[in-house]
Amino acid sequence: MTRRQTLTAALGGLAMVGAAALVWPQSVPTVAGAKPDAPTIAASGEPVLLELFTSQGCSSCPPADRLAETLATDPSLVVIARPVTYWDRLGWKDSLAREDNTTLQQDYARRGLAGRNGVYTPQLVVDGRFGAVGSRREDIAAGVKRYGRAGDTTIRAAKREAGGYAVSLSGTAKGKGELVLVAVTRKETVGIGSGENGGRKVSYTNVLRGERKIADWQGGAVKVAVRADQLKVAGADAYALVLRAPGGGTVFAARWLT
Numbered sequence: 001m002t003r004r005q006t007l008t009a010a011l012g013g014l015a016m017v018g019a020a021a022l023v024w025p026q027s028v029p030t031v032a033g034a035k036p037d038a039p040t041i042a043a044s045g046e047p048v049l050l051e052l053f054t055s056q057g058c059s060s061c062p063p064a065d066r067l068a069e070t071l072a073t074d075p076s077l078v079v080i081a082r083p084v085t086y087w088d089r090l091g092w093k094d095s096l097a098r099e100d101n102t103t104l105q106q107d108y109a110r111r112g113l114a115g116r117n118g119v120y121t122p123q124l125v126v127d128g129r130f131g132a133v134g135s136r137r138e139d140i141a142a143g144v145k146r147y148g149r150a151g152d153t154t155i156r157a158a159k160r161e162a163g164g165y166a167v168s169l170s171g172t173a174k175g176k177g178e179l180v181l182v183a184v185t186r187k188e189t190v191g192i193g194s195g196e197n198g199g200r201k202v203s204y205t206n207v208l209r210g211e212r213k214i215a216d217w218q219g220g221a222v223k224v225a226v227r228a229d230q231l232k233v234a235g236a237d238a239y240a241l242v243l244r245a246p247g248g249g250t251v252f253a254a255r256w257l258t
Contacts, residue, residue, distance in 0.1 A: 046155075048148035049242060049254035050079045052134050053105045053123040054204070056094040057087030059196035064122030064134030069205040077144075078240055078254040080184060081207040084121060092195030096188065096207050107248025115143055128244055128251040153252040155179075155241050163228030165257055169243060173219030177252055179243050181226060183210040183236035209236040217243060226257070 052068045054061045065081070072079040082101035083094050109119050113131035116123070122134030127150070130143035153171030160166050169179065184206040191201050210233040215224045231239055243253040 045149050047078045047254050048144050049127050049251045051125045052081045053084050055084050055087040055121050056192050057092045057195045058121040061122045062202050072205045079206050081204050111248050155253045155255040165226040167224040169222040177217040177243055178213045178246050179215040180211050181214050182240045183233035184238050185235055186238050209233050
């Protein structure tokens with residue numbers, strides 16, 4: 001039985017929803033000659049959110065993980081790694097995977113992304129609007145240029161003397177939004193014991209540790225407080241704010257808390 005058939009049997013059927021069909025979760029081969037350490041992708045204006053759906057059990061993912069590390073050095077980008085759970089069923093349990101990441105990726109696929117839609121690894125999603133293979137820098141650059149930072153929404157944050165941050169939201173909403181506080185570990189290196197990457201050590205950048213909704217938003221100027229106790233997620237050493245439509249919708253704005 002091929003690896004694709006094995007994964008298909010393990011996962012069972014995923015239903016098609018509307019015009020956007022969920023494909024079988026799969027790994028996408030790295031492009032021959034890809035250069036994960038190529039120069040960063042500059043975005044103009046407000047920061048652009050890049051979410052990398054990756055897995056320790058996916059042999060095609062390490063080049064995308066390395067590219068994410070490079071892209072994360074660009075202050076115009078907010079790069080977050082979201083390890084998924086569905087490769088766990090082939091024998092190696094991803095130590096960083098979260099079911100919420102898998103659900104978000106499936107929500108994106110149901111809604112339908114421009115570019116390469118579907119459920120696969122490594123997948124990089126630009127502002128909740130465009131999907132690309134996470135190791136294909138040129139495709140990601142094109143997605144950032146065309147789909148990054150649509151609209152006039154902004155997030156501003158200032159440290160409070162009592163701890164936490166005073167946050168200001170502004171802009172025009174085309175629907176309901178929610179402000180999400182995202183907690184990450186800046187760098188995590190994992191020794192992988194078995195599976196497609198067995199015997200390797202792989203490093204992850206800005207890997208998700210937790211997230212929580214802290215406010216609703218329907219446009220206009222809004223003030224929000226991020227309390228100091230909300231910035232104490234176990235294992236996290238950095239935090240970002242993401243303003244997005246719920247259920248795998250468009251990302252309106254994103255910003256690191258510094």
